[in-house]
Amino acid sequence: MLARTKEILNYKDMIYSLVKRELRGRYQKSVLGFLWSFISPLCQIAVFTFVFTYVFPSNIPDYYIYLMTGMIPWQFFSDSISQGACSVIYNADMTKKIYFPREVLTISSVSAKFVNLLLSMLVVFGFILVSRIGFSPLVLLLPIVLVIEYAIALGFALVFASITVYLRDMEYVVNVILMAWIWATPIMYSPDTLVEQYRWIADLLRVNPLTSVMYLFRDILYYHQYPTTIDWVLPAIWGVVLMVVGSLIFKRLEGNFAEEL
Amino acid sequence: MSNMNDDVVIRVENVKKHFKVYPDKGKTLKDKVLFRHRNRYELREVLKGISFEVKRGEAIGLIGKNGCGKSTTLKMLTKILRPNEGTIEIKGRVSSLIELGAGFHPDLTGRENIYINASIFGIKAKEVDERLDDIIRFSELEEYIDNPVRTYSSGMYMRLAFAVAINVDADVLLIDEILAVGDVSFQTKCFEKLKEIKAKGTTIVIVSHAMSQIEQICDRCIWIEEGLILEEGKAREIGERYLASMEEKRLEKKEKEFQEKLENSKGLDEIKSGEVCVEEEVKRESETEDVPKEKLPAFCDSMAVRMGKRDVEIVDFAILNSEGENVLVLHTGEQIEAVIKYRVNVDKVKVDCRFGISRDDGVHCYGSSSYGDEGDYKELSGMGEIHFIIHDLNLLPGKYFIDIGLRDEEQIACDIIKKVREMQITLSNTKESGIVSMKHKWL
Numbered sequence: 278m279l280a281r282t283k284e285i286l287n288y289k290d291m292i293y294s295l296v297k298r299e300l301r302g303r304y305q306k307s308v309l310g311f312l313w314s315f316i317s318p319l320c321q322i323a324v325f326t327f328v329f330t331y332v333f334p335s336n337i338p339d340y341y342i343y344l345m346t347g348m349i350p351w352q353f354f355s356d357s358i359s360q361g362a363c364s365v366i367y368n369a370d371m372t373k374k375i376y377f378p379r380e381v382l383t384i385s386s387v388s389a390k391f392v393n394l395l396l397s398m399l400v401v402f403g404f405i406l407v408s409r410i411g412f413s414p415l416v417l418l419l420p421i422v423l424v425i426e427y428a429i430a431l432g433f434a435l436v437f438a439s440i441t442v443y444l445r446d447m448e449y450v451v452n453v454i455l456m457a458w459i460w461a462t463p464i465m466y467s468p469d470t471l472v473e474q475y476r477w478i479a480d481l482l483r484v485n486p487l488t489s490v491m492y493l494f495r496d497i498l499y500y501h502q503y504p505t506t507i508d509w510v511l512p513a514i515w516g517v518v519l520m521v522v523g524s525l526i527f528k529r530l531e532g533n534f535a536e537e538l
Numbered sequence: 539m540s541n542m543n544d545d546v547v548i549r550v551e552n553v554k555k556h557f558k559v560y561p562d563k564g565k566t567l568k569d570k571v572l573f574r575h576r577n578r579y580e581l582r583e584v585l586k587g588i589s590f591e592v593k594r595g596e597a598i599g600l601i602g603k604n605g606c607g608k609s610t611t612l613k614m615l616t617k618i619l620r621p622n623e624g625t626i627e628i629k630g631r632v633s634s635l636i637e638l639g640a641g642f643h644p645d646l647t648g649r650e651n652i653y654i655n656a657s658i659f660g661i662k663a664k665e666v667d668e669r670l671d672d673i674i675r676f677s678e679l680e681e682y683i684d685n686p687v688r689t690y691s692s693g694m695y696m697r698l699a700f701a702v703a704i705n706v707d708a709d710v711l712l713i714d715e716i717l718a719v720g721d722v723s724f725q726t727k728c729f730e731k732l733k734e735i736k737a738k739g740t741t742i743v744i745v746s747h748a749m750s751q752i753e754q755i756c757d758r759c760i761w762i763e764e765g766l767i768l769e770e771g772k773a774r775e776i777g778e779r780y781l782a783s784m785e786e787k788r789l790e791k792k793e794k795e796f797q798e799k800l801e802n803s804k805g806l807d808e809i810k811s812g813e814v815c816v817e818e819e820v821k822r823e824s825e826t827e828d829v830p831k832e833k834l835p836a837f838c839d840s841m842a843v844r845m846g847k848r849d850v851e852i853v854d855f856a857i858l859n860s861e862g863e864n865v866l867v868l869h870t871g872e873q874i875e876a877v878i879k880y881r882v883n884v885d886k887v888k889v890d891c892r893f894g895i896s897r898d899d900g901v902h903c904y905g906s907s908s909y910g911d912e913g914d915y916k917e918l919s920g921m922g923e924i925h926f927i928i929h930d931l932n933l934l935p936g937k938y939f940i941d942i943g944l945r946d947e948e949q950i951a952c953d954i955i956k957k958v959r960e961m962q963i964t965l966s967n968t969k970e971s972g973i974v975s976m977k978h979k980w981l
Contacts, residue, residue, distance in 0.1 A: 287660065288657075288660060290657045290661070290662050290663045291657040291658055293657070294641075294653055294654040294657035294658075294663075295641070295654070295657075297650075297654075298641070298646065298650075298654050301643075301645075301646060301650070302643040302645050302646055370637065370640070371637070371640045371641060371658065372618075373637075374618065374636050374637030374640060375616070375618070375634065375636065375637055375640050375658055375659070376616045376617040376618050376632075376634070377658060377660060532620055535613070535619050536558075536619065
């Protein structure tokens with residue numbers, strides 16, 4: 278495992294190149310280019326804000342900030358997993374002909390999304406700045422939250438990427454899972470607003486590793502309160518476990534990639 | 539690694555590899571669950587246990603026909619595939635020229651793609667910086683290097699890809715059949731570069747069908763056949779034997795096809811019993827009336843051209859080798875006998891019988907006429923055979939066609955068939971070239 282990690286680190290220039298290719302290449306021919314990675318989540322937020330302000334009014338104050346601080350991290354997670362799942366099969370030619378640690382493909386795919394997340398966070402910061410919410414010194418803890426989310430996303434992506442090679446359905450299964458997952462995560466609603474008899478739902482949501490991640494983002498950026506210990510520890514453990522399990526499954530399945538593709 | 543001699547860079551020991559071949563594989567969940575029987579597979583053994591060693595600075599070539607396992611061997615050396623059994627040890631940094639242009643993004647510039655491509659081979663960006671000028675110069679794309687790769691011609695694309703791949707510092711370089719890049723001058727350049735790399739002490743393993751390239755670069759050659767090493771030795775010697783065996787196999791196959799064709803059509807014996815023959819002929823003649831293009835009889839090749847007034851007609855033709863067998867493949871120096879069977883459709887006729895050989899590129903190699911030799915015409919009637927014997931067939935190996943013909947006293951064509959038969963001539967280990975073999979010696 279350690280040797281493997283070292284080998285992957287040897288290929289960090291490849292990860293860097295592939296991330297750059299992904300980011301530079303993706304919007305190269307469109308007029309608005311790179312701006313699209315901001316425009317589409319912003320439009321999505323605008324639509325949801327409209328719906329939850331006028332159609333199903335939410336009693337959460339400054340709802341658009343609440344939504345943004347959840348939706349942008351979710352977008353990263355969801356893109357990482359749906360595209361990470363295809364990261365190996367989309368690079369089949371390369372995988373069949375050249376040797377490199379295959380994890381590099383998934384890592385690059387997730388990392389490219391992570392760069393997008395970082396840039397989108399700047400936009401979120403802009404909105405927070407002009408809103409009446411503002412910043413608290415807690416924002417300095419944000420990098421830790423981002424790293425935890427990265428670890429969780431990469432762990433899942435490694436699992437799905439390696440399974441997709443053998444079972445192409447996974448590509449679609451993942452999208453179905455993600456569609457349900459977004460509602461199993463407190464992004465558009467808050468568990469605090471649940472009536473007393475349904476409080477257990479909030480506990481159930483804890484099973485979802487992303488729930489705590491959302492609490493972390495919200496506490497730091499929206500509520501300006503120090504997150505509870507359980508909100509720190511739970512996702513951190515998830516992150517480590519998923520990374521280890523993900524790489525083990527990947528390693529186990531990786532041997533026959535070239536033959537399967 | 540401990541028992542590995544310092545000089546040995548690659549050690550392959552008793553490596554076996556098999557693939558699962560699914561006749562109809564289900565890739566989706568539905569297929570996997572519902573059609574379990576589709577998941578049945580056959581094991582195809584590609585490598586049945588090969589071992590070899592390569593010393594530092596040595597260049598070896600892997601040869602063999604398609605599907606013999608040489609590319610699989612190379613892929614295992616690169617670690618893309620894993621052997622099912624046996625071990626492979628390689629010392630030092632391995633670079634492979636197996637896939638050119640991996641990771642190229644069409645919308646990015648040539649320069650950007652150099653970095654991406656190089657990084658996939660495990661080269662650090664810093665090293666690329668140092669070598670960027672060399673790579674660009676080698677690719678001869680100085681003017682276009684900042685244009686998107688999608689605007690490149692396929693030749694330019696390959697040149698860029700090759701330039702990156704070959705400007706890699708590696709201890710071991712693996713190359714699979716990719717020296718055919720770009721125009722001739724670029725190929726020569728690549729080849730020179732490869733020699734240069736070898737001179738620097740890089741160990742090289744090449745898979746190629748171009749024997750001349752292998753012979754020029756490789757010190758040693760390994761001939762793989764059906765998953766086993768058949769022979770190993772000096773590139774030139776193995777190469778010669780390999781090519782000779784390939785030629786032999788090709789001719790064997792042709793001979794087999796020819797014999798099958800003979801069997802399917804009516805054999806010589808059957809034709810001897812004239813009645814069958816006459817019936818056939820009659821049927822054919824009636825066909826001739828409504829079909830403008832004449833249907834050729836079975837003894838003619840499909841390429842044959844026939845003409846003549848047919849007062850005498852050729853009804854069968856065979857070339858017999860020294861053992862009296864009707865064959866397609868003959869050897870230089872052999873005695874051959876041409877048998878022309880005829881049927882005279884009038885009372886009797888006087889003819890001049892002709893026999894000619896031309897090479898497949900149209901060069902007329904030999905011609906002979908019975909009138910020219912005997913000074914008189916052959917008087918024929920009814921049915922019969924004319925035999926023509928060549929004691930010493932001294933044509934050199936190649937593909938030849940035979941022309942036969944019968945002309946009457948006024949030299950008007952009775953029945954002439956050009957390219958009636960193909961004839962493959964072979965001779966192992968000949969060092970002569972041209973059309974004919976001549977008795978010779980050097981003093």
